[in-house]
Amino acid sequence: MISETGCVDGAPRSTFASRLGRITLSDFRKLGTTRKFTAGDQLFMEGDAPGNVFLVESGSIKVYMISPAGTELILGFRGAGDLLCETSALEGIPRSTCGTGRVDGEVTEVSRSAFRSFIRRHPEAMAHVFSVIRDRLRDSDQERLSYASESVAARVSRKLASWAAMYGSPEPGGKVVIRGFSRRELAQSVAAAEKSVDEVLVALRAAGLISTGRLQIVMNDPHRLLSWPLAQP
Structure with missing residues (x-):
């Protein structure tokens, strides 16, 4: 199971936090505010204006979309070390998903401007953000193929x-x-x-x-x- 350190049965998961490295991650955390969330808390909504990014410190967040008929489609569950809302913050476009607390935990919330300044100062962090986006796009493509076939x-x-x-x-x-x-x-x-x-x-x-x-x-x-x-x- 995912631990608070972002591990699966003792093995590290590849997350944004694990890719950054200890010192760069510490610098990133200093830019934001860490707050608690509980199961059921709405952290962000599809269609929201671009805003803060979230680094999951502990617990779990359900990421999903809502169909025109009101049905939820779960895209995944994000745990410790995962970064959320990065695409919206980078491109200045409305958020494309919703996020709700599933298991009580904490997130570090970083403003959009601070996030963008951070990745300009740390090119390696930008590469890690692109890796996160690439992996999620690949997973999304595989899911769409699965639904169709x-x-x-x-x-x-x-x-x-x-x-x-x-x-x-x-x-x-x-x-x-x-x-x-x-x-x-x-x-x-x-x-x-x-x-x-x-x-x-x-x-x-x-x-x-x-x-x-x-x-x-x-x-x-x-x-x-x-x-x-x-x-x-």
Whole structure:
């Protein structure tokens, strides 16, 4: 699981903060104000004017978009070390996503002007910002391809495998457990109806690939998750 130091099961994640280095990161933090947020707090909204950037210090933030029909599409969960709202601040365009606290934590909030001045003084930081933007664009392209070409079963299996790699805790016998994610969040993360996702989870349980509990999914055989949809009629 992601720790407050931005680690996944003890291994460092590649984040904006981890790429900056200790001294440059300290300089960046001095430009802003660190504040607490709780689950459900709205940090920013899609369509907001360009403004502050956020460095996640601890906790988790749900990043999502809202369809014209009012449905949420979850783009991801950002943890310690992640930078948010950087594209809007750089380009001076309205924010393209919403951000809500998911797990209580803290963010360092840096004004747009201070952020832009910082990356002008630190060209290596600009390179890291571009790396963050590139990685997210690549992930977005892969998600769009998935929505257009994969079944709900394939999308659910792939998302569970991804969450297992990012947030999972190993269990005896090669199992992996992910905790704290609801079925609704899973449905919103794969752009599918909750009923359709429930049907996939029932099929995965019947195949012996997962077991479920309250806000908990155990992957009994994580390696078979991605190949399982291919065998379905």
